Amino acid sequence: MFSSVTEFKASFLKKLEMTHGTSFAESTKREQFQTLGLMIREYVSTDWIKTNEQYRTNGQKQVYYLSIEFLLGRLLRHNLMNLGIEQVVSEGLNELGIELDDLEEIEADAGLGNGGLGRLAACFLDSLASLSLPGHGCGIRYKHGLFEQKIVDGYQVELPEQWLRHGHVWEVRKADDAVEIPFWGSVESYHENGRFVFRHLNAESVTAVPYDLPVIGYETETVNTLRLWSAEPSRFTANVDILKYKKETESISELLYPDDTHDEGKILRLKQQYLLVAASLQSIVRSYKKQKRSLLDFHNHVSIHINDTHPALAVPELMRILMDDEGLGWDEAWNITENTLSYTNHTTLSEALEKWPIRIFQPLLPRIFMIIEEINERFCQKLWDKYPGDWSRIENMAVIGHGEVRMAPLAIVGSHSINGVAKLHTDILKEREMNSFYQVFPERFNNKTNGITHRRWLLKANPRLANLVTESIGPAWISNPEKMEALLKFKHDSAFLEKLGDIKTANKQKLAEIILEKTGIAVDTASIFDVQVKRLHAYKRQLLNVLHIMYLYNRLKSDSDFNLYPRTFIFGAKASPGYYFAKKVIKLINTVAEKVNNDPAVNEKLKVVFLENYRVSLAEDIFPAADISEQISTASKEASGTGNMKFMMNGALTVGTLDGANVEITELVGEENIFLFGLSASEVLDFQRNGGYYSREYYHYDQRIRDVTEQLVNGFFPDTEDEFTAIYDSLLDHNDQYFVLRDFASYVDIQERIGDEYRAKDAWLDKSLINIAKSGFFSSDRTIREYADEIWKIAPGHKK
Structure with missing residues (x-):
C-alpha cells in the first residue's frame, strides 16, 4: 500500500471509507489521521509477528525494560521516517490536498512520562529496534498521564491530561493475555511433599490488561513491543462494595505519580509498582514456558531491567513466581533472580531513593513482604559474616530498617548489575552514595552514560x-x-x-x-x-x-x-x-x-x-x-x-x-x-x-x-x-x-x-x-x- 504514490492514495481512500463509513470529501482531519495510523500499523504487522516468531523459534535471549515512564511523544512521522515511506505518504497526501504536518498535529503526545527518565526509556526502545536487538518495554497505560499544565495568573494549574480522549491508534488490546494481580488478604503456609507451600487467601484481585504498541526500528525489519498495562476490575465477588472497588482499581492506571503525601497516595503508588512488575513478570514467564525450556535456564534466555527503583519489586516477585508457582527452592530461585535482573540508578539524591512504611507495605502485599523479609535476613547474615559486630554498617545497608522497606538496597541485592548513567554519577555512587554496597559487590557496579536517539532529535x-x-x-x-x-x-x-x-x-x-x-x-x-x-x-x-x-x-x-x-x-x-x-x-x-x-x-x-x-x-x-x-x-x-x-x-x-x-x-x-x-x-x-x-x-x-x-x-x-x-x-x-x-x-x-x-x-x-x-x-x-x-x-x- 506504500509502494508508490498512486498505490498509497488508492489504499488510503479505500481504508478511510471502510473504517469511518464516510467519503473522503466529508471526512475530518482526525478521521484522516486515524486512517493513516491504521494503515501504518497494518503495514508493520507482518514484521511485528515475524520478529516475535523469530525470537521464539531461535531461542534468542530477550531483554524486558521495566519502567514506570515511557515518554514517547508523537509517533506518526517518526514511524513513517523509520519505515522509509515518509516521502511517498507526504506526496500522496499532498495530491489529495492534505498536509502531513496537519495530520501530525492531530496526534496527542502519549501521556506516559514526566521527564528525562521516561524519555530515556523511549530513546532506548528506538535504539533496541533500530539495532535489531530483541528488547521490549513494559510500562503502565496511564489514562491521564502526568497532567496538562496551564499557567493562570503566573501559577501552574494542573488539568487531567486527555491524551486517550480519541483512543490511541498505535495500540492493540490483548485481553486474552490479561493477568490477575492480588492485593491485601493473608498468606497461609503448610507442608506439602516435604516443602513449605504458600497460598494467598482473601485477596482483592485486579485484572491487568495489556495494550501492545509496535516499536519500529529505523530501516530494519525488526518490530519490538512496548507492552502497557491497564488496571481493570476482576469479576466481582460477594461482600465487595462494587463502586468503591471499581474506582480504586481504575485509579491504579489513571495518573502517573499520584501525590503520596498521605497514606492513600502511598498505597496507590505501591499498587502501580506491583501491578507493573507482577503483570510483566508473569507474562514473561508464561511466554518463556511456551518454549518448553527449563526454568533453571531462564536467566540465559531472559534479561529483565529495573529502570530506577520503581520496578524494584521485580526482585521478590520473580522469587515468588519461581518458588510459589513453579516449585523451585530458595537457592535455585535466588540464583536465577540475581542473574536475570539488572538495575539502573538515576540519582544521588537520598530523598529520591524510595522507601515504603512497613505498616502500609505488609498488609497490601503480604507474600511479597515475607519474601523481602527473608532476603533481608539472608543479606544481613552475609554482612555479619563479612563485618562481624559492625551493627551500624548492617543497619544502614539493610533492605528493611527503621520501619521501612528500602527499594534501592532491594534492587542492588537482587541484581547482578548496577549501573550509573554518567561517569561522574557512577563514581559518586561507588565512592560515596553507595560505597558500602560497592565494597560488598564491586563487580556489579558499572557505568553506562545516557544517550538520545539522534533519529528523533536531529x-x-x-x-x-x-x-x-x-x-x-x-x-x-x-x-x-x-x-x-x-x-x-x-x-x-x-x-x-x-x-x-x-x-x-x-x-x-x-x-x-x-x-x-x-x-x-x-x-x-x-x-x-x-x-x-x-x-x-x-x-x-x-x-x-x-x-x-x-x-x-x-x-x-x-x-x-x-x-x-x-x-x-x-x-x-x-x-x-x-x-x-x-x-x-x-x-x-x-x-x-x-x-x-x-x-x-x-x-x-x-x-x-x-x-x-x-x-x-x-x-x-x-x-x-x-x-x-x-x-x-x-x-x-x-x-x-x-x-x-x-x-x-x-x-x-x-x-x-x-x-x-x-x-x-x-x-x-x-x-x-x-x-x-x-x-x-x-x-x-x-x-x-x-x-x-x-x-x-x-x-x-x-x-x-x-x-x-x-x-x-x-x-x-x-x-x-x-x-x-x-x-x-x-x-x-x-x-x-x-x-x-x-x-x-x-x-x-x-x-x-x-x-x-x-x-x-x-x-x-x-x-x-x-x-x-x-x-x-x-x-x-x-x-x-x-x-x-x-x-x-x-x-x-x-x-x-
Whole structure:
C-alpha cells in the first residue's frame, strides 16, 4: 500500500471509507489521521509477528525494560521516517490536498512520562529496534498521564491530561493475555511433599490488561513491543462494595505519580509498582514456558531491567513466581533472580531513593513482604559474616530498617548489575552514595552514560540541519552517528558556517512564531535564545537562572552604558503538584516575565518566556532553535541529563556546571567550546560533609545578590505580598541547600562572556559545529550497545 504514490492514495481512500463509513470529501482531519495510523500499523504487522516468531523459534535471549515512564511523544512521522515511506505518504497526501504536518498535529503526545527518565526509556526502545536487538518495554497505560499544565495568573494549574480522549491508534488490546494481580488478604503456609507451600487467601484481585504498541526500528525489519498495562476490575465477588472497588482499581492506571503525601497516595503508588512488575513478570514467564525450556535456564534466555527503583519489586516477585508457582527452592530461585535482573540508578539524591512504611507495605502485599523479609535476613547474615559486630554498617545497608522497606538496597541485592548513567554519577555512587554496597559487590557496579536517539532529535526534529549533514558528509551518520565527526573538516569554512547560521535563524523564526501564538510575546530572532527546559526541581536551579535575569533587569535600569547583547530567556517545566517550592519558582519566572516584557525601557534587550505544558512535541521545536543550553544543576546532583545532549546535537552551546554528562561533553568538545562555572562536585560534597558554607556571607558581601534577594520580598513585584517568602527563606534562613548564591557571581561572569563571544558570529558557529560533530557519542545506539554487550548479553536478530 506504500509502494508508490498512486498505490498509497488508492489504499488510503479505500481504508478511510471502510473504517469511518464516510467519503473522503466529508471526512475530518482526525478521521484522516486515524486512517493513516491504521494503515501504518497494518503495514508493520507482518514484521511485528515475524520478529516475535523469530525470537521464539531461535531461542534468542530477550531483554524486558521495566519502567514506570515511557515518554514517547508523537509517533506518526517518526514511524513513517523509520519505515522509509515518509516521502511517498507526504506526496500522496499532498495530491489529495492534505498536509502531513496537519495530520501530525492531530496526534496527542502519549501521556506516559514526566521527564528525562521516561524519555530515556523511549530513546532506548528506538535504539533496541533500530539495532535489531530483541528488547521490549513494559510500562503502565496511564489514562491521564502526568497532567496538562496551564499557567493562570503566573501559577501552574494542573488539568487531567486527555491524551486517550480519541483512543490511541498505535495500540492493540490483548485481553486474552490479561493477568490477575492480588492485593491485601493473608498468606497461609503448610507442608506439602516435604516443602513449605504458600497460598494467598482473601485477596482483592485486579485484572491487568495489556495494550501492545509496535516499536519500529529505523530501516530494519525488526518490530519490538512496548507492552502497557491497564488496571481493570476482576469479576466481582460477594461482600465487595462494587463502586468503591471499581474506582480504586481504575485509579491504579489513571495518573502517573499520584501525590503520596498521605497514606492513600502511598498505597496507590505501591499498587502501580506491583501491578507493573507482577503483570510483566508473569507474562514473561508464561511466554518463556511456551518454549518448553527449563526454568533453571531462564536467566540465559531472559534479561529483565529495573529502570530506577520503581520496578524494584521485580526482585521478590520473580522469587515468588519461581518458588510459589513453579516449585523451585530458595537457592535455585535466588540464583536465577540475581542473574536475570539488572538495575539502573538515576540519582544521588537520598530523598529520591524510595522507601515504603512497613505498616502500609505488609498488609497490601503480604507474600511479597515475607519474601523481602527473608532476603533481608539472608543479606544481613552475609554482612555479619563479612563485618562481624559492625551493627551500624548492617543497619544502614539493610533492605528493611527503621520501619521501612528500602527499594534501592532491594534492587542492588537482587541484581547482578548496577549501573550509573554518567561517569561522574557512577563514581559518586561507588565512592560515596553507595560505597558500602560497592565494597560488598564491586563487580556489579558499572557505568553506562545516557544517550538520545539522534533519529528523533536531529533527523526528525531538525530536518534542515540533518539535510546539511547528509549533503556534507553523506548518509552514513544516520546508522553510525559517531561519523558526524567528519563535519570537523568544515571548521573555519565560511560558506558552510553561513549555511549553519541560516539554519539556526530559520529554526529560531519557527519557534518565535510558536511563542507569539502561544503567549502573545514577540521575540527578536537576532537575540540569543537562552533556554532551560526540564522538570522543575530545586537542584536543577531554575532559580539561579531567574535571579540572574532579575540582575540583568536591574543593571539595564540603572546603568545606561550597559551594552547587553539582546537575550530571550525561554523556560519550560512542570512542577510536581505537591512540590510547593517548585511551583513558587514557576510563579516567580512568570512574575519576572511580566515585569520585564512590559517595560519598554528594557524589552528591546531582554525578554522572558515561559512555555506552558512542556512535552516532547514542543521540545522538538525548542532544541533546534536554542543558542544556549542551560545545564546549571548543583554539581553532583544531576545524574546525567539528556537535554544537554539534545541541545548539543542541535548546535546549542552549553552553559553549565561540571555535573552529570556535562563532564563528558567537556571532555569531547574541549573547555573552549563550553561555558563552565560554579562549584565542582567534589567541592559541593566537601561542603555537605564538613560544612563551612554560609549563604548570608554572599548576601552581605555582594550587592547584586542583596538586591535580587530583597526584591523577592520588598514589594518590587506589585501585588505579590508574601508570594516569594519561601524562596527568600530557602536562600537565607535555610542556608541555600543548592548553593545558588555561592555560584551566582561565577554564573554572572560566564553569562557576560557568552554575550561577548556571541558577537563574533563565525567563531560562535565554529563552536556550534564542534558540538554537533562530537554529539554522535551521545547517541542512545552507543548506550544500548554497551547495555546489550556488557549487561544483558543479547545479540542482534535479522536486519534488512
